[in-house]
Amino acid sequence: MKDAGNKVVDLIIIGAGINGAAIAREAALHNLRVLVLDQGDVCSGTTAWSSRLIHGGLRYLEYVELSLVYESLGERERLLSLAPHLVEPLGLYIPIYRTARRPRWQIRAGMMLYDLLSFRKSVPNHEMLAVDPLLERLPGLNTRGLVGGAFYFDAQVAFPERLVVENLRDATEHGAELATYTRVTRLLVRGRQIQGVRWQDRSGNEGQAEASVVVNAAGPWVDRVLGEVSTRPLVGGTKGSHLVVDPFPGAPDSALYVEAASDGRPFFIIPWNELLLIGTTDQRYTGDPGKASISDEELRYLVAETERVFPGVDDLAERVLYTQAGIRSLPYSPGGKEGAITRRHIIRHHRQARGLYSIIGGKLTTHRALAEDVMTRVAKRVGLREPRSPTRNRRLPGAASGAERESLLRGIGESLGSEQAHRLWRVYGSAAGALDTLIAQDAELGTELCPHSGMLVAELVYALESEWAVTLVDILQRRSMAGLGRDFGLAAAEASANALTRLSIWDRSRAEQELAEYCEYAKRFRVRALDH
Secondary structure (H helix, E strand, O other): OOEEEEEEOOEEEEOOOHHHHHHHHHHHOOOOOEEEEOOOOOOOOHHHHOOOEEOOOHHHHHHOOHHHHHHHHHHHHHHHHHOOOOEEEEEEEEEEEOOOOOOHHHHHHHHHHHHHHOOOOOOOOOEEEOHHHHHHHOOOOOOOOEEEEEEEEEEEEOOHHHHHHHHHHHHHHOOOEEEOOEEEEEEEEEOOEEEEEEEEEOOOOEEEEEOOEEEEOOHHHHHHHHHHHOOOOOEOOEEEEEEEEOOOOOOOOOEEEEEOOOOOOEEEEEEEOOEEEEEOOOEEOOOOHHHOOOOHHHHHHHHHHHHHHOOOOOOHHHHEEEEEEEEEOOEOOOOOOHHHOOOOOEEEEOHHHEOEEEEEOOOOOOHHHHHHHHHHHHOHHHOOOOOOOOOOOOOOOOOOOHHHHHHHHHHHHHHHOHHHHHHHHHHHHHHHHHHHHHHHHOHHHHOEOOOOOOOEHHHHHHHHHHOOOOOHHHHHHHOOOHHHOOOOOHHHHHHHHHHHHHOOOOOHHHHHHHHHHHHHHHHOOOOHHHHO
């Protein structure tokens, strides 16, 4: 173990999920010296296990959080414009049943208000549908007690992992430093003022960083980072779990937003990555956020509710390819309904450690707005007279105009084929051009690793050299997205380990260890392919 010395910056951010990444981008574009630390990889916590929606929060209308809905709808529109390679419009149906807790008139009123709050949107207004037109579009839907439905638009980010990577890419290109697998071991406080942090990396090396402002964006780990600085819990995590299943006969082409019969809680059935994503649940959770997994009760709940909505489905449980589970970092609220806990973000300034701010709650959709709010709060402490909101109209690095996109797809298509070009664009956006350049320099990098994912050898090199990946899990789950296919990336994992050995990037011992750790990681998510 050695001491890595001392670093002095303007702002330290603890946590490299979507909130930490967005804050880093906002701060770096203000020309601040920024250091981002995460105990694991980027996007290895809550962000990766969301429902992958960019939405206004239709159900928040029930709790009269109109300002949150308005802000969310504005940020949805901004992301559709500034990150069109990652965020796309998504149509959703709401089937309405006679026994539902929310009657047809109430849903229609909610739809009208939703349209009103998003009056500058680029997607169409809602439609109210009678039973027959609804069944023409959703022929497998349960007809018992059905009185009609609604259809409206929100948006989907298929890979929020890439949203995090691109925020960090913009941040680091403007001077921010990122250290993954680096755990904050202590907050440094003197005279009720934050001074910085002590940290330890995965090799056991220790170091210290000084800053006048520290932002604790550790999600469900916020309280653990704070330690003795806070004497009462700030975060009360709830677990959200999903099923990933093969499409079944009669499965919808668009998403469904459904009220569960057993408890009235809304859940989604969403076409995603050529599969279906079903969820989510909402249960209080007090365990280790890094070990969260779906319970048998949650699995049965999601299976039963989906089979109720689509009664023609036989044994949905047998179609489950794997599951997902993550912990929301919501404000601590020991009583009441989980769904009633606000999703609005809270920026907590600690009196006993001035200059230390903790981020509680927040939504994937509003990450940019949260970062803007943080900069407004810390501006004076870091010497900014007027925060200028540089991200409001700034495209993410992978975005491109229509003409640029077509030119890139044509160029990559000529060498790799149209299907591969579109796959690379969907994951990397304009950075797909960097992969094409690597392949032009070494034809072996254009080799396809496995037919299941279509992943190329070049993506391994790019993830390790240009996108901070360290492990096989990082590469497959949070960079190439090959780990989110129907086999959870198990075929790609073995092929990747072999390729990295062949390229002399890893020795055989490291490759075997990484493959074993990937398979162990998959067990947490009940990956069906492990049983075959």
